[in-house]
Amino acid sequence: MTATWAGQRARPGTVGTGTIRADAIPKSRGDFAFSSDLYADGMLWGATVRSRYPYARIKSIDFSAAAVMSGVRCVLTHHDVPGRNRFGLEIRDQPVLADDAVRYVGEPVAVVAADHPEIARRAAEAVAVEYERLDALTDPRLALSGVGPDLHDGGNVVAHHRIRKGSAEPAADVVVRGVYHVGTQDQAFLGPESCLAIPALDGGVELYCSTQWLHIDQDQLADVLSLPLDKVRLTLSGVGGAFGGREDLSVQAHACLLALRTGRPIKMVYDREESFFGHVHRHPARLEYEHGASADGCLVYVRARILLDGGAYASTSRAVASNAGCFACGPYEVPNVSVDSYAVYTNNPPCGAMRGFGAVQSCFGYESQMDKLAAELGLDPVEVRLRNAVGTGSAMATGQRIDGPAPVAELLRRVRDMEPPAPADSSTCDDVLMPGGAANTTHGEGVRRGVGYGVSVKNICKSLGYDDYGTARVRLSISGGEPVAEVHTAAAEVGQGLTTVQAQIVRTELGVRQVVVVPADTRVGDAGTSSASRQTWISGGAVRAACEAVRDRVLRIAAATLGAELSELWLADECVRSERTATDVPLAELLGSTNVDETRVFRHRQTFPLDPETGQGDGHVAFAFAAHRAVVDVDTELGLVRVVEIACAEDVGRAMNPPAVEGQMHGGIAQGLGLALMEEVQVVDGYIQNPSFTDYLIPTTLDMPPVRLSILEIPRDDSPYGLTGVGEPALLSCPAAVVAAIRDACGIDITRIPVRPEIIAGCA
Amino acid sequence: MTSFVQPVGLDEACEAKAAEPDLVPLAGGTDVMVELNFRRARPHGLLDLTRVPELREWSVSDGCWLRLGAGVSYARIIKELGGHAPALATASRTVGSPQIRNRGTVGGNLGTSSPAGDALPPLLATGSTVELVSVRGNRLVRIEDFFTGPKENVLLPDELVAAVWLPVGRGPQQFSKVGPRNAMVIAVAALATALDGESRRVGVGLGALAPRPIRAVEAEDFASWALDWDGGSGIHADVAARFGALVAGACAPIDDVRGSSAYRRHAVAVLAARSLRWAWQEYRKDKSCG
Numbered sequence A: 001m002t003a004t005w006a007g008q009r010a011r012p013g014t015v016g017t018g019t020i021r022a023d024a025i026p027k028s029r030g031d032f033a034f035s036s037d038l039y040a041d042g043m044l045w046g047a048t049v050r051s052r053y054p055y056a057r058i059k060s061i062d063f064s065a066a067a068v069m070s071g072v073r074c075v076l077t078h079h080d081v082p083g084r085n086r087f088g089l090e091i092r093d094q095p096v097l098a099d100d101a102v103r104y105v106g107e108p109v110a111v112v113a114a115d116h117p118e119i120a121r122r123a124a125e126a127v128a129v130e131y132e133r134l135d136a137l138t139d140p141r142l143a144l145s146g147v148g149p150d151l152h153d154g155g156n157v158v159a160h161h162r163i164r165k166g167s168a169e170p171a172a173d174v175v176v177r178g179v180y181h182v183g184t185q186d187q188a189f190l191g192p193e194s195c196l197a198i199p200a201l202d203g204g205v206e207l208y209c210s211t212q213w214l215h216i217d218q219d220q221l222a223d224v225l226s227l228p229l230d231k232v233r234l235t236l237s238g239v240g241g242a243f244g245g246r247e248d249l250s251v252q253a254h255a256c257l258l259a260l261r262t263g264r265p266i267k268m269v270y271d272r273e274e275s276f277f278g279h280v281h282r283h284p285a286r287l288e289y290e291h292g293a294s295a296d297g298c299l300v301y302v303r304a305r306i307l308l309d310g311g312a313y314a315s316t317s318r319a320v321a322s323n324a325g326c327f328a329c330g331p332y333e334v335p336n337v338s339v340d341s342y343a344v345y346t347n348n349p350p351c352g353a354m355r356g357f358g359a360v361q362s363c364f365g366y367e368s369q370m371d372k373l374a375a376e377l378g379l380d381p382v383e384v385r386l387r388n389a390v391g392t393g394s395a396m397a398t399g400q401r402i403d404g405p406a407p408v409a410e411l412l413r414r415v416r417d418m419e420p421p422a423p424a425d426s427s428t429c430d431d432v433l434m435p436g437g438a439a440n441t442t443h444g445e446g447v448r449r450g451v452g453y454g455v456s457v458k459n460i461c462k463s464l465g466y467d468d469y470g471t472a473r474v475r476l477s478i479s480g481g482e483p484v485a486e487v488h489t490a491a492a493e494v495g496q497g498l499t500t501v502q503a504q505i506v507r508t509e510l511g512v513r514q515v516v517v518v519p520a521d522t523r524v525g526d527a528g529t530s531s532a533s534r535q536t537w538i539s540g541g542a543v544r545a546a547c548e549a550v551r552d553r554v555l556r557i558a559a560a561t562l563g564a565e566l567s568e569l570w571l572a573d574e575c576v577r578s579e580r581t582a583t584d585v586p587l588a589e590l591l592g593s594t595n596v597d598e599t600r601v602f603r604h605r606q607t608f609p610l611d612p613e614t615g616q617g618d619g620h621v622a623f624a625f626a627a628h629r630a631v632v633d634v635d636t637e638l639g640l641v642r643v644v645e646i647a648c649a650e651d652v653g654r655a656m657n658p659p660a661v662e663g664q665m666h667g668g669i670a671q672g673l674g675l676a677l678m679e680e681v682q683v684v685d686g687y688i689q690n691p692s693f694t695d696y697l698i699p700t701t702l703d704m705p706p707v708r709l710s711i712l713e714i715p716r717d718d719s720p721y722g723l724t725g726v727g728e729p730a731l732l733s734c735p736a737a738v739v740a741a742i743r744d745a746c747g748i749d750i751t752r753i754p755v756r757p758e759i760i761a762g763c764a
Numbered sequence B: 001m002t003s004f005v006q007p008v009g010l011d012e013a014c015e016a017k018a019a020e021p022d023l024v025p026l027a028g029g030t031d032v033m034v035e036l037n038f039r040r041a042r043p044h045g046l047l048d049l050t051r052v053p054e055l056r057e058w059s060v061s062d063g064c065w066l067r068l069g070a071g072v073s074y075a076r077i078i079k080e081l082g083g084h085a086p087a088l089a090t091a092s093r094t095v096g097s098p099q100i101r102n103r104g105t106v107g108g109n110l111g112t113s114s115p116a117g118d119a120l121p122p123l124l125a126t127g128s129t130v131e132l133v134s135v136r137g138n139r140l141v142r143i144e145d146f147f148t149g150p151k152e153n154v155l156l157p158d159e160l161v162a163a164v165w166l167p168v169g170r171g172p173q174q175f176s177k178v179g180p181r182n183a184m185v186i187a188v189a190a191l192a193t194a195l196d197g198e199s200r201r202v203g204v205g206l207g208a209l210a211p212r213p214i215r216a217v218e219a220e221d222f223a224s225w226a227l228d229w230d231g232g233s234g235i236h237a238d239v240a241a242r243f244g245a246l247v248a249g250a251c252a253p254i255d256d257v258r259g260s261s262a263y264r265r266h267a268v269a270v271l272a273a274r275s276l277r278w279a280w281q282e283y284r285k286d287k288s289c290g
């Protein structure tokens, strides 16, 4: 470290200070431009023809009627894909436009461009696709057992991960078993898929879009379009939420194909219904568990078999299945482990990344089991968790020693010891705060209170040997007599507050007041994905490294100019300060018209693939932990739930922007509550039954309770500023805690989320 | 879409509808616009009723009938009519969100005639009457005769809903609905109960429990008979349970994404027993005070 930042920490807009996001006010006022607001002169509108069947052979596509409609500019099918008609994050197995067969309802078959969106939609309806229907495979258990058609070469098992640790035949005093199910959750981001593709003079394309990872889109698009990378240029537009649902391509390839064919800008926007077919969902899961413990409640073994339905294409199923397996035992010391986690192909909607990424499903399983174990042993649910909680130095199920902070016991104690909310009182309490909300269903009849706990663990950053890095460019120049730092990365701001954090880092490192975060695009190096709770760590690390390089150059310039030793110079208050002479030289004076421009790449420490037979190995960079306490009122006769309060304790390493950390926690809790109680894409025989916000229910303000947060900041020694990723942990054990509280209130076993009122009321 | 007609009076609206019967009336638009957005409907034209002042008025005649214009919003019903139409006001509070309640109307709820329309059980429970209007004149239709099937009703192509007539001041009323979310939810089961102290009748209207909104006549008869109107003693648990069972028996619910038929029956039985108690409690209190 060459510079001091004493006295700078408390400066507004630096790391650790509450900093208002530049997008906060425009977003609340409705002024923020999302990618669905993009516009270009002369643009055409794209629309998509989608499969009506879960599984069918395409016999013919007749678009003659559509092509001659007035205002229709072109209709494209798989014959018009110049490059490779496949995309995918792990395996390129998904057609851009279906060729021989369709494998799920809603799969894109053709795209249309027209002068007006309504003409485009009508033309899409007029495309006649002749199908030969095939027997659909929609039961993941059949897919696993090998029954039914192979949907892809190599069979229907996309992933099978094994973890074997300790003895194969461990002996335990008590054994609890359970089978649990998690329904399909949708990311339900508010901004539907949208983009604008503009053909460029050099034969390439400029794409403005919403995504979580510009460079992986670019890479796939270049192959699809058969263009060199430098002719596929992407710029991030206003992203209306992501949660994993924007990792896979949606509109991007279609819009580029249409733009290159018509020579006109193409705009595509899905409506809400199409959006349900336009992105992957959270994998529905079936989890079989057996836990063995000693009489005093110490875990002896965990056996688990986890089956994830990956749907028609691979997306990120391999990594999700791996995560579900790696975290199947939770944040507990378990000497003997046998876990098999699978993902299979079916003719259901494709599933992939969503906040929590496999660890959410497992958490519902293992935390349900911990409660069962506590009940079996007559122990308090928190106590049984405390007896088994991992700490620094403990081994995870994969054998990896936790070398960073692991304050699991502390987090549990914190939520347990928070003051409980006031008891329900129907005479004084506003009726909208009773189960049933404003709908006048109870005046206290049938209402019982319950309390439940959950604790969770998840990896932060990419795992299993993946070469994960971020790139940042920082440029310091003088403008209007003032130093201005410009920071440029390809890291996607998806609403998490990344832009603000980048600016905070620059202010902290360079001490300049004016920081401009330029739009993310592919003109700068890869930033990696805005997922896995990694972006502040990785791109934040790259920004800091670039700032250090800029500072170093500035001080070298100063040393040369002033004839001073490098070691006696500091950067502070927009000046270079000499310790020896106690003089300040303003940056404006020192740099004049010189620009200092540095680009740096940041990598987290190396990880390694797990042993394929035993699943043992140092596969992860870091582990994050959170604990939840849920308090619910349940109308046990009607099966209605009102969550009274959720408390969450989380170790964040360093709260870079404290209100943003709280925001992530509030949001994670809301999404977890939604999964526990109402959010489910209902799929029957491959058909989504509720593709709209009329029937895909997300929590409203009347469903979201007050939240109590306890934020620990135990710094890591391997991350920038000691931070840990905060995007996911607050969701993970929220569903488990809510369900535990419902069980506590009504005494019935609940094995599936979302919990439906009929289950609680006992009349499924 | 070829036409957008904006009459400024009821006569003009009727004339427009008679001239072009396939014009789709537009009140708050909270159903119509959803149909358009989802492209389930591509109407030939719209008849905007929001500038027809007659539809936005309500009045009480002789202290016993409330005439509620078809275009009065839920927000106004909540604010202005809690005393005259308590069940309808409670139902209005449960409709959608503040935005929907600012725009949505009872006329629109009748126009859509969804089996789950929240304004409809209170109209059934209170024995209300719908007033229809056309260039041919006005006619009155009893609410239980208004619905003919799921999203079907007796409106003729040239007719509009002018108003609804609700009896007022007859006794306590309750409305309750069940859904898997605490707000902004389509009813999985809804029930309105209205006590009429003069005629000693209990009215029950049900939503989301049959192909159309219905009354539970047997349950009404039973409760009207079983309640101790003179003595005003409390409701025996058996009476409440029997009432609940009869209400459930009147239903013909479906299984769908929102809930199972078994749950719908169960939930309405619970709600019925609870709301009869609440209404009766209030009745006894009013009686002892009055």
Ligand SMILES: Cc1cc2nc3c(=O)[nH]c(=O)nc-3n(C[C@H](O)[C@H](O)[C@H](O)COP(=O)(O)OP(=O)(O)OC[C@H]3O[C@@H](n4cnc5c(N)ncnc54)[C@H](O)[C@@H]3O)c2cc1C
Binding pocket: B024, B025, B026, B027, B028, B029, B030, B031, B032, B033, B034, B049, B070, B071, B094, B095, B096, B097, B100, B103, B104, B105, B106, B107, B108, B109, B110, B111, B112, B116, B117, B118, B119, B155, B159, B160, B161, B162, B184, B185, B186, B187
């Ligand atoms: C987000 C959301 C939430 C909702 N929640 C609920 C809810 O909780 N409960 C509920 O019951 N409904 C709900 N609805 C549906 C809707 O708000 C109601 O049905 C409302 O009463 C419709 O009234 P409107 O004035 O908006 O009708 P419009 O949409 O204008 O019209 C509805 C129908 O009635 C016809 N119509 C309107 N006025 C007349 C008239 N005077 N004469 C003849 N025909 C007429 C129209 O042609 C159309 O067919 C919701 C809708 C949305 C979008």
